[in-house]
Amino acid sequence: MKISLKVCRIIVGVMLTAAGLIFVGAMIFLVLQLSGKSSLTARGEEQVPLLAQSSLAEKAPQEDNWEEGDVRYQGVHYRYNRDILTFLFLGIDKEEKVKRVESGTDGGQSDAIFLLVLDPHKEKMSVIGINRDTMTDIDVYNWMGDYLNTTTGQLCLQHGYGDGAELSCERSEKAVSNLFYGLPIDGYCSINMGAIPLLNDAVGGVELTALEDVPRTNIKKGQTILLKGQTAYAYLHNRDTRVDESARMRLERQKQYLTAYAATAIEALKEDLTLPVTLYNILQKYMVTDITLPEIVSLATQVSGYTFSGEDMYSLEGETRQVGEHEGFYPDETALYELILHLFYEEVEEGASRNAPR
Numbered sequence: 001m002k003i004s005l006k007v008c009r010i011i012v013g014v015m016l017t018a019a020g021l022i023f024v025g026a027m028i029f030l031v032l033q034l035s036g037k038s039s040l041t042a043r044g045e046e047q048v049p050l051l052a053q054s055s056l057a058e059k060a061p062q063e064d065n066w067e068e069g070d071v072r073y074q075g076v077h078y079r080y081n082r083d084i085l086t087f088l089f090l091g092i093d094k095e096e097k098v099k100r101v102e103s104g105t106d107g108g109q110s111d112a113i114f115l116l117v118l119d120p121h122k123e124k125m126s127v128i129g130i131n132r133d134t135m136t137d138i139d140v141y142n143w144m145g146d147y148l149n150t151t152t153g154q155l156c157l158q159h160g161y162g163d164g165a166e167l168s169c170e171r172s173e174k175a176v177s178n179l180f181y182g183l184p185i186d187g188y189c190s191i192n193m194g195a196i197p198l199l200n201d202a203v204g205g206v207e208l209t210a211l212e213d214v215p216r217t218n219i220k221k222g223q224t225i226l227l228k229g230q231t232a233y234a235y236l237h238n239r240d241t242r243v244d245e246s247a248r249m250r251l252e253r254q255k256q257y258l259t260a261y262a263a264t265a266i267e268a269l270k271e272d273l274t275l276p277v278t279l280y281n282i283l284q285k286y287m288v289t290d291i292t293l294p295e296i297v298s299l300a301t302q303v304s305g306y307t308f309s310g311e312d313m314y315s316l317e318g319e320t321r322q323v324g325e326h327e328g329f330y331p332d333e334t335a336l337y338e339l340i341l342h343l344f345y346e347e348v349e350e351g352a353s354r355n356a357p358r
Helices: 005-020 024-033 155-160 166-179 193-202 230-237 246-271 275-286 293-303 333-344
Strands: 071-073 076-080 085-092 110-119 124-129 135-141 147-154 187-192 206-209 224-227 287-289 313-315 318-323 326-331 345-347
Touching: 071 333, 085 166, 110 155, 110 166, 110 246, 110 333, 124 246, 124 333, 135 155, 135 166, 135 326, 147 155, 155 166, 166 187, 187 193, 187 275, 193 230, 193 246, 193 275, 206 246, 224 230, 230 246, 246 275, 246 313, 246 326, 275 287, 326 333, 333 345
Parallel strands: 085 187, 124 313
Antiparallel strands: 071 076, 076 345, 085 110, 110 124, 135 147, 187 287, 206 224, 318 326
């Protein structure tokens, strides 16, 4: 497949800014090497979020154009955009290459959690950064893998209750979907964070200005530094759990780094067109995904024309409270509800019909 450098730059920037530290190698490599296109559509097209069941939703009026799953909020009629594509990206707190674990409680915690949202109607991308300490329903299993119960806990823990591979990702996907009122998620991609130094150094390192003092390093707030090797890993991973809201502050560092990495990778690609192959070879040893190769090719081609800016990066609003020995982040339900409406729903005009078929 012949792709212009401009399109490659867009794909690199898009995927890295979104959560592309996980996905960029696969994206560019496949776009450059594979031929043909396939149609990538939402997998859960019959499923819609359960916003209408929330106490925040207003009573549905008797309207001719009202459909199951529609929502009325603050006097406005909304309908879920069934053509939207949503992908879950996870950064796992493990340094080794991916391998299935025998214990059902040793799958590794997800220290980075992002949702990538692709809206074909607006030709726009959005990214939602989710605090790893978000308190929500998680399914608990014992070391043999037997289900015990569902309890309220930190979202990051859900990945640990699994095999460290597909099963862990599937359970994390379920937990995130439930947090977002049953939002359909069309695919997942996780990466063990041990790949970070390799990916970082493959583009010559990443320069940025530190947002805060980073624990167990010499990095100080306001310092401009070229991150190399394990220092890059530390910038994305380290935090002082004794400091309030350390998870939220680390999330801001992760978002900053992804944006800086995108710009650096774009420049590196100009000098070395084999870079995508290098990144892909690194990623495949550390990555778990259920997104197929034809879907990746279609996705990369599709998003090359989408818009994305810093204003399209979102974080959940809420407050951090102490929960025993650890912190828990409690999302603001109204803010979460409105964010879902903003990104995943469209206003329905009087007399409008359902979304046009794909």
